[in-house]
Amino acid sequence: MVHNFNSGPSVLPKEVFEEASRAVLDFNGTGLSILEIGHRTSLFQAVIDEAIQTTRELMKLDSDHEVLFLHGGASTQFFQIPMNLLAEGSTAAYLDCGTWGKKAIKEAKLYGNVEVVASSKDRNYTYIPKGYNIPSNATYFHYTTNNTIEGTQMHSIPETSVPLVADMSSDILSYEMDFNRFALIYAGAQKNMGAAGVNLVVVKKDILGKAGRPLPTMMDYREHIANGSLLNTPPVFAIYVAMLTLRWLKQQGGVSVIEKINDRKAQLLYDTLDSLPVFHPTVAKEDRSKMNVVWVMDDPDLEKEFLAICKDNGMVGIKGHRSVGGFRASLYNALPLESVELLTSLMKEFALKKLNRICLRLFLSRHCGLLLSLPAR
Structure with missing residues (x-):
């Protein structure tokens, strides 16, 4: 899909x-x-x-x-x-x-x-x-x-x-x-x-x-x-x-009905972004768009890795505009809530994977007295 x-x-x-x-x-x-x-x-x-x-x-x-x-x-x-x-x-x-x-x-x-x-x-x-x-x-x-x-x-x-x-x-x-x-x-x-x-x-x-x-x-x-x-x-x-x-x-019931669905999509994505330190929304909270959600990551290599995961899972158009970089998810009226649910699920899995790697590196460094050459990403 x-x-x-x-x-x-x-x-x-x-x-x-x-x-x-x-x-x-x-x-x-x-x-x-x-x-x-x-x-x-x-x-x-x-x-x-x-x-x-x-x-x-x-x-x-x-x-x-x-x-x-x-x-x-x-x-x-x-x-x-x-x-x-x-x-x-x-x-x-x-x-x-x-x-x-x-x-x-x-x-x-x-x-x-x-x-x-x-x-x-x-x-x-x-x-x-x-x-x-x-x-x-x-x-x-x-x-x-x-x-x-x-x-x-x-x-x-x-x-x-x-x-x-x-x-x-x-x-x-x-x-x-x-x-x-x-x-x-x-x-x-x-x-x-x-x-x-x-x-x-x-x-x-x-x-x-x-x-x-x-x-x-x-x-x-x-x-x-x-x-x-x-x-x-x-x-x-x-x-x-x-x-x-x-x-x-x-x-569908008109604008009032679609607005409620759009609110759910935007809140789910922004809540996910705010809860995961690996992702960084670029816009002031009070001015965030419910239609076009923009975020970046600190590491360009991580961005490439996450973009590849999105591609493997059938997500298109997720790459940010060239003047901003990072990522952009457009949540227009016809976009199903299920698409946003899948995107946020991938984000959580990706962030957890990175966190586990970091924690393992720290544990080995502190308790084994040496830093094994585990990849950072």
């Missing part, structure tokens, strides 16, 4: 794979593949209608917010957001708490003034800044709710009257929150919502049309709203997989 801890593209529910694979051969008994149906047919209209409606239900959105499924992934939104919202000469506030926030700041500076209200770069983004002030004259305040690479997460929504813009790519629909408090939400689908190739945007209509600059048609949120996400040929298969994943989440 394979246990998929990849950070994205990542694990999907088995039911989604099965339904999507059937649709590749024959979509709903039509004799056509989902890969070849027309995007302006009633067949696909039913797909995107369900995807939008299920998103609205799961997020409990009010009528002021529109749901879009767009090309480009989350990184496109780094420039599409300021292009649509930030007038020349105006200021947007940004929180620099990870790699993706840093990239978003770079793109926003092309369209207006950017005030970085706080940064955790000084400690390699291993904590979330606190106690910062959001300027009241800012057009919007942008932050990343969960940092996939560094393993930090915002556990509350900032209190401000400034319109909130959030990159929720790696924790979207993983826990309950008041999504209506946001002026704009965006998320690449490939972590908690489906396959790579489509980007969810939830936008409050009244913030649009104020930037005062001409916009390319494809970059204008209002055009996408007017055309129901069908302004041009959409990523049909990616939207279909997203629809199936959203349907699956609804069938």
